[in-house]
Amino acid sequence: MHKVVLIEDIENADNKTLHCIFNEKIDEIDCLTPIKAELDVKSLGEYIQIKGHAVGTVLLECDLCLEKFEYKLDFDIDELYSKESLVDDYGNSDKEFEIKEGQFITDLNGENEIDIYDLLYQSVILNFPNKKVCGINCKGKDYLSQKDNADPRLEVFKNLQINPKM
Ligand SMILES: [Zn+2]
Known part of the structure; x- marks a missing residue:
């Protein structure tokens, strides 16, 4: 079920870029429509960059009245993955580094694939409104x-x- 991209396939692709289309519901989220995303997965050498756009409609629960309401998602994706383990100035390794505001690098920890399903799941959750109000x-x-x-x-x-x- 989980859609993954192999690092090897990215390296071997033309321009080291794979065009990837995701179009399915995410189990952990109340999706009214499949989440549709078109992504360019590009190798930058040490890093893998995933850029694209996603749309879809989900059901959220209102913070105030607890009724379910429809919420349309329409957002950009811009993610960086590091092939090598990241170590900070203090010698600590961490799963995620913020290189500039809002731009994170995810450590692949030697994994040879990127889980696109998980990326979409995380991105959708991040793009929920801070305050969920039905209207x-x-x-x-x-x-x-x-x-x-x-x-x-x-x-x-x-x-x-x-x-x-x-
Ligand atoms: Zn409400």
Whole structure:
């Protein structure tokens, strides 16, 4: 099931670049449509670069009302993998290094393949919104603001706000 790209195949490809199409649902995520991605997997010598674009629709749970809602994904992928183990200034090896803001290098730790399925899984999760809210008419918002104003001294003000609507 897992779609992998062999490092060897990248090295042997024209221009050391493989064009890779991913089009399937990710089990661990509630996908309404398959996640579609077109990726260029390129060998830069010590590094493997994966660049491309992904789209798809997933179901997320609203943080406020806990209802499920549709969320459209449309994002770029730009990942670097290191063939050699990465060691930082203190001699520690780590799985991931940030070389500049938002740009990480993943250590392949001598693996001879890259798991495209896992890359897509990680990328989709990273591209979820920080605050998952189903929409401007979310019922949970009123519920939460009522809870925030639970101070009894504010009770009278709350009634004043609600009455004109009735
Ligand atoms: Zn909601």
